[in-house]
Amino acid sequence: MAVIRDIDKALFPIKTINTVVKLFTSQLEGCSEPDLALLSIVTGLIENQLTSRSNAVQLPDSPETNVLPRFELETVENLYNKFHLVITSSVETNKTKAYATRDLVKRVSDVIWNSLTRSYYKDRPHLQSLYSYLTGSKLDCFGVAFAVVAGCQVLGYSDVHLALSEDHAWVVFGPNGSENAEITWHGKGNEDKRGQEIGKGVSARSWLYVNNKPVICTRHMEVAALVSAINPALNANVDASEVAMLQQELLWLLYDLGHLKKYPMAIGNLGDLEEISPKRSDIPCSSLFEEAIESARKYYNNQHVYPYTYQGGYYYRNNMYKEAFESWANASDVIRLYNYSRDDEEIYKEFLEIANELIPQIMKAESSGFEANTILKKPQCFANLLKFYDGICQWEEGSATPVLHIGWAKPLVNTISKFDSDVRAQVNIVCDEEKLMKKNGSYFNNNNNNYEKENTTVIPKLNVKEQSTSNFHPTIEALTAACSEKIL
Numbered sequence: 214m215a216v217i218r219d220i221d222k223a224l225f226p227i228k229t230i231n232t233v234v235k236l237f238t239s240q241l242e243g244c245s246e247p248d249l250a251l252l253s254i255v256t257g258l259i260e261n262q263l264t265s266r267s268n269a270v271q272l273p274d275s276p277e278t279n280v281l282p283r284f285e286l287e288t289v290e291n292l293y294n295k296f297h298l299v300i301t302s303s304v305e306t307n308k309t310k311a312y313a314t315r316d317l318v319k320r321v322s323d324v325i326w327n328s329l330t331r332s333y334y335k336d337r338p339h340l341q342s343l344y345s346y347l348t349g350s351k352l353d354c355f356g357v358a359f360a361v362v363a364g365c366q367v368l369g370y371s372d373v374h375l376a377l378s379e380d381h382a383w384v385v386f387g388p389n390g391s392e393n394a395e396i397t398w399h400g401k402g403n404e405d406k407r408g409q410e411i412g413k414g415v416s417a418r419s420w421l422y423v424n425n426k427p428v429i430c431t432r433h434m435e436v437a438a439l440v441s442a443i444n445p446a447l448n449a450n451v452d453a454s455e456v457a458m459l460q461q462e463l464l465w466l467l468y469d470l471g472h473l474k475k476y477p478m479a480i481g482n483l484g485d486l487e488e489i490s491p492k493r494s495d496i497p498c499s500s501l502f503e504e505a506i507e508s509a510r511k512y513y514n515n516q517h518v519y520p521y522t523y524q525g526g527y528y529y530r531n532n533m534y535k536e537a538f539e540s541w542a543n544a545s546d547v548i549r550l551y552n553y554s555r556d557d558e559e560i561y562k563e564f565l566e567i568a569n570e571l572i573p574q575i576m577k578a579e580s581s582g583f584e585a586n587t588i589l590k591k592p593q594c595f596a597n598l599l600k601f602y603d604g605i606c607q608w609e610e611g612s613a614t615p616v617l618h619i620g621w622a623k624p625l626v627n628t629i630s631k632f633d634s635d636v637r638a639q640v641n642i643v644c645d646e647e648k649l650m651k652k653n654g655s656y657f658n659n660n661n662n663n664y665e666k667e668n669t670t671v672i673p674k675l676n677v678k679e680q681s682t683s684n685f686h687p688t689i690e691a692l693t694a695a696c697s698e699k700i701l
C-alpha cells in the first residue's frame with residue numbers, strides 16, 4: 214500500500230506554483246518511480262479550483278510568489294486513499310506475476326469504466342485527471358487511459374505503460390512491452406474495443422495508430438502526459454494564467470530532466486506556451502517546434518503530423534507565410550502514405566482548416582496590398598502548396614473513405630490561380646517512384662528510416678510541362694497543367 218512520503222507531506226499546504234514544482238521534482242528525481250495518482254490528484258485539484266466559475270481571474274506575477282488558494286494535505290490524502298481503495302478492493306492484490314496480463318489490464322479498465330457517471334458530455338474540459346474521477350466520476354478518453362495506468366501502478370505492475378498516438382491512447386505491458394491493449398474509447402459513437410489488441414486490420418493503416426509508431430511512455434513520460442493534459446481554459450476564450458504558468462513550469466522541469474526527448478507533442482505544447490509568454494530566452498519557441506520535428510523524425514520514423522502543424526501554426530500566427538507553407542507541405546508528406554479512415558476525423562479537420570481557412574486567409578492578405586516581398590512571386594511557395602495538396606490527394610488514394618469533396622476544390626483553385634503563370638512555370642517537380650510507392654508492403658512493414666531517403670525534391674527550375682514523369686495525383690497534375698495553359 215503506497216503512502217504519500219513524509220518528504221512530500223512537508224510541502225503542504227501548497228500555496229505557490231514553486232511548491233508544486235518542488236513536489237514534482239521530488240517525485241521525478243527523488244524516488245524509484247513517480248506516483249502518478251498523487252501528481253494527477255494535485256494538478257487536477259489546482260486546475261479545477263482555478264478554472265471553476267467561482268474563481269475570479271487574477272494575474273499571477275511569478276512562480277515564487279504566485280499565490281494559489283491553500284491546498285491542504287488532508288484534501289489530497291483523502292482522494293489518494295480513495296483511489297487506492299477503489300483499485301485494491303476491486304482487483305485482487307495477491308500479486309503473483311512479475312508482469313501484468315491482458316485479463317488484469319482489462320479488469321482495471323473495467324473498474325474505472327464501470328465507476329464512471331452513466332452519461333455525461335465526454336468532450337468537456339477538465340475531465341482528464343484523477344481529481345475529476347474521484348470527485349465527479351467523470352473522465353475523458355485520455356483520462357480513462359491514464360487512470361488505468363495509475364491503477365496498475367498502485368497494484369505494483371511497473372510493466373504497464375501508456376502508449377500514445379496523436380489522437381488515441383492505449384497500454385503496452387508484458388516483457389519489453391511486447392503486449393498491447395485498448396483500454397479506453399475513441400471518438401464519438403464508436404463501440405469501444407477495450408481488452409483487444411491494437412488495430413491489426415485496416416485501422417493499422419490509419420493515422421490514428423501512427424503506423425505502429427506510438428509514443429511509448431516511461432513513468433516519467435506519463436508524468437509529462439498528465440502535465441500536457443493540464444487544461445488552463447477558464448472558458449473558450451480565456452485561460453487561468455496561474456494554471457498556464459504551472460503547466461509551463463512543469464513542462465520546463467520535465468524538459469530539463471530530459472523526459473520530453475521522445476515526446477514531440479509535449480515539446481509542441483511547451484512551444485505554444487512559450488510563444489504566449491516566453492520564460493526561457495535561451496530557447497525560443499521556434500526552436501522547440503524544430504525539436505519536436507527532430508524528435509518525430511528520429512524516434513517515430515517521421516510518421517507524426519502534429520509536429521509540422523505546431524510549427525505551421527506558429528509561422529502562420531507570426532505572418533511567416535513562406536515558412537508556413539513549407540511546414541504544411543511537410544505535414545502533408547506524412548499523411549499521404551496513410552489510408553484515410555473514419556477514425557481519422559481529427560487530422561482531417563486539421564488539414565481542412567489549413568486548406569480552407571488558413572491558406573485562403575494568407576492569399577487574401579498577400580493579394581490585397583502591394584507586398585513587395587509577396588509569396589505570390591515565390592516559386593518555392595507554389596511548389597510547397599502543390600506538395601501540400603498532392604499529399605492530401607494521395608492520402609485519399611486507396612482509402613475506403615473519400616477525403617476531398619467540392620468544398621475543397623474552390624479554395625484550392627482560387628489559391629493556385631493567385632500565382633502568376635511565370636512564377637508557376639518556374640516549378641520543376643521531380644519525385645522518386647520508390648518513395649511514392651504508397652502502401653505497398655515495403656513502406657508499411659520495413660523498419661528502416663524512410664525519412665533519411667527523403668528524395669522528393671521540388672526545385673524552382675524549368676517549366677513543369679516538360680516533366681512528363683511527375684508523379685503528382687491526377688487532380689494536381691490536371692490543375693498544374695491547366696495553370697500552365699493559363700486556363701485558370
Ligand SMILES: CC1(C)CN=C(N2CCN(c3ncnc4sc(C(F)(F)C(F)(F)F)cc34)CC2)S1
Pocket residue numbers: 354355377378379380381382438441442478479482519522523526563
Ligand atoms: C498542432 C495542434 C493542433 C496543437 N495542439 C495539438 N495537440 C494538443 C495536445 N495534444 C496532446 N499533447 C500531449 N500528449 C497527448 S496524448 C494525446 C492523445 F493521444 F490524443 C490522447 F491521449 F488520446 F489524448 C494527445 C496529446 C494533442 C494535440 S496538435
